[in-house]
Amino acid sequence: MTTPEESAPSRFRTVARVLGMLHPHRYAVYSVLLAAFLGVVSVSVAPFVLGRGTDVIFNGVIGMQLPAGLSKDEAVEGLRAEGRDQFADMVSGMDVIPGVGIDFGNLGRILVIVLALYLLSSGLIWMAAYGLNEIVQRVVRDMRSRVERKIHRLPLKYFDTHSRGDMLSRVTNDIDNVSAGMQESISQLVLAVLTLLGLVVMMLFISPMLAIVAILTVPASVLATVLVARRSRRHFASQWEATGVLNGQIEEAFTGHELITAYGRTSEVQARFTETNESLYQASYRAQFVSGLVMPLVTFLGNVGYVVIAVLGGLRVASGTATLGEIQALIQYSRQLVQPLAQIGAMVNLLQSASASAERVFAVLDEPEEEPESPAPTMPWSRHGLVEFEHVSFSYVPDRPLIEDLSLQVEPGQMVAIVGPTGAGKTTLINLILRFYEVDSGRILVDGVDITQMSREELRSRIGIVLQDTWLFGGTIRENIAYGNPHATENQIMSAARMSYVDRFVRALPDGYDTVLDEENGSLSAGERQLVTIARAxxxxxxxxxxxxxxxSVDTRTELLVQQATARLRDARTSFVIAHRLSTIRDADRIVVMEDGHIVEQGTHHGLLEAGGAYARLYDAQFKVLVE
Incomplete structure (x- = not known):
């Protein structure tokens, strides 16, 4: 688990990277900030103008209580002579005309101005929020595109060492969480900060002394937010880590549901799920509980400032050093000051969660990619299929060599079978030909050209592959066959289907080649799915x-049909066959026997049997009946 000390520098790097993704949209961001600034100015000025309306009403009420025909100074002196010094102090600080009531014309103009300011502010802030949300969605769209492109550039070893469920969680749940966090928090955060600045400026303009009292709550609120954020961040990181683990377990359980049920391990899987689910619950609960403390703390500190301003402001009105409208505006500003502070505090929850998810997404984007292509890729002049291994060495783990100093030459058109015990390096040899992994030393040549000097696209365009684990996507059988060649004609698809004996069972389906396969391909047997992948090749x-x-995955009869189809394709093609069923490779031009990453034998089926070596032992283990 990531500690707060370890995550602090990465937190700022993550935020900086997310903000850096706004750079291509900087002019739109400038427009949004301008609209937000003007909207905040409008809403910040409105209480001050409204305070002038309050002064008009209050001045009119007090003016009606004073004798008409006197000046304000004469009225104040009269009040002092009557011993009403406090009332006199208040009147001296007012713009009052004795005997004159409320100026409704002036009051009406002020209210129209206030209404216009609020309408203008609402329109500008809506435009800013709409524009910022659009920018955020573009950024998230770009992030999804970058992750998608990155996945196709990652080496195979990344997927061999990472859970599919966790990977899916990063590219779906985590990106969605970043999107939600940015969309809901950035717009409110920008408006909250601008509003906070606007309110502070207006309060300082009206009364610097009272403004300072209110402003003191700002650093206190920031300090409370920072302290809570430090504690909540590690819980959010744990939450999304546990989410990835849980998704991995769910994906594993759903994929292997039949096997889990058959072996009676359902209760064990449920126990693992319950344990991980409980960890996710605890992390989520702690994250939400701790981050939820921010808003109550900020609101409490804001209310303290509001009470102090109300008391001190009342005293200043009574002493005549401030008007009722000014104090009303200050009180309104102090109440509004709580709102952006509370918004900022509430956004900590989303920002912490989105930041944790963004780190997981950036971790994928920062993974080392496949070794770059040659600056000037070489394209072989011929397409004969000559494959040469020259002193090839390779290991998955640096200190545990798997293939050492292997040399092998396969002539065009040859069928080469590779056999050996599990872990001998058979599949690894194929992965090296396809450049799923890069050799540690030595080189592999195809048609006389080092494959590292060829583009991967050019290399793999020369290779057709059929794996033990079938993969068919959701689509028609025709589309799945054509996946091997997007430009294949209908005749080519039908020809491939007949050569691989797919046509034999597809004709019996109600929709034929237009039969739509689902994700599990439940309408086809395992053998039929394998035949479709062979047709694709x-x-x-x-x-x-x-x-x-x-x-x-095919029965004995189908196995014979596949062998016949393979024989048809061997003309002018090099074939590598990895098989544990030695019956499928009797007709191979050459059989290569591997043990511990080395070639220990090679020859024909009959020649190797006569030699009585490793191949003969494998053959005896499968086909000889031992009599005691």
Whole structure:
């Protein structure tokens, strides 16, 4: 778990990166800030103008109580002569005309101005909020696009070492949380800060002394917010970390539901879910509880300032050093001062949560990418399928070598079978050909060109691959076959389907090739799904064909059909077949036996059996009946 000390520098870097994403939209941001500034100025001036209306009413009421025909000074002297010194002090500080009542004409003009200011402010602030929300959505759209592009540039080893559920949580839940946090908090935060500044300026203009009393609540509120934020941040980080773990467990449980049920491990899975769910609950509860303390604290401090201003302001009106309208405006400003402070405090909750999510998203964006392409990629002149391994060494973990000094040459059109025990490096060899991983030393050549000097797109366009784990997307069977070649014609799709024996079962489906497959492809058996993936490889017309346990999910009859289809494609194509079923590779041109990352034997099926080595032992383990 991230500690507050460790997260403090990263918090500022995260905020700076998020704000940096606003740079392409800076002119729109300037327009929004201008509209927000003018709106805040309008709403800040309105209470001051309204205070003038209060003075007009109050002056009229007091003026009617004074003898007509006297000047204000004469009226004040008369009041002092009567012993009403406090009333006289108050009148001396007022713009009153003895005997004259309320000036309703002036009062009406003031109210019209106040109404116009509030309407103008509402319009400008709405424009600012609308514009800022649009900018935020553009930023989040750009962030999603960057993450999507980044995923396609990440090496395979990243996905091998990260939970799919956690990855999905980062690119969905976390980005959605950043979007919600920015949309709901930034607009309110900008308006709150501008409003706070506007209110402070107006209060200082009316009465610097009373303004200072109110302003003292600002640093106290900021201090309370900072202290609470420090405690809540680590809880928000734990919350989103637990969310990723929980999503990973859910994805795993749903994907393997049948297996979990078959082995009777449902209660264990439920127990793991309950434990993680409880951790998520505790982290979420603490985060919301701690961050929820901000608004009550800020409101309390604001109310303290309001009470002090009300008392001191009343005394100043009574002494004649301030008008009732000025004090009314100050009280209104002090009440309004609480609102932006409370908003800022409330936004800490969203900002902390969004910041924690943004860090998780940026962690993906900061992952090392695949090694860059050669500045001037070389394109082989031929497409024969010659593959050469020259002293290749590779390891997943630096201090644990897997393949060491491996050399192998596969001629065009050859079918090469790679066999060996689990962990011997068979699939790794294929991953190196596809450049899913980069070799540590040595080199691999295709048609005489080092694959590191070729673009990955060019290299992989020459290779068709069928994996043990089938992958079909939600779409028609026709679309899934054509995935191997987006430009494939209908005839090419049908031809590939017939060669892979897909046509044999598709014709029996009600919708034929227009049958729509769901995410689980429940309408097809495991063997039928595998045949569709084989058809997809066939329609690509690759120079090099890779079959990684491609027949492991098909029955014996289908296995024979796949072997016949593979034989049709071997002409002028290099084929790599990884298989544990040795019956599928008897006709291979060459069989390569691997153990512990080394080639220990290679030859034909009959030749290796006669040699009585590693291949013969594998064969005996599968096909010989041991008699005691």
């Amino acid at each position: 066939f329609v690509a017309k690759p120079t090099i064909l890779i079959l990684d346990e491609a027949t492991s």
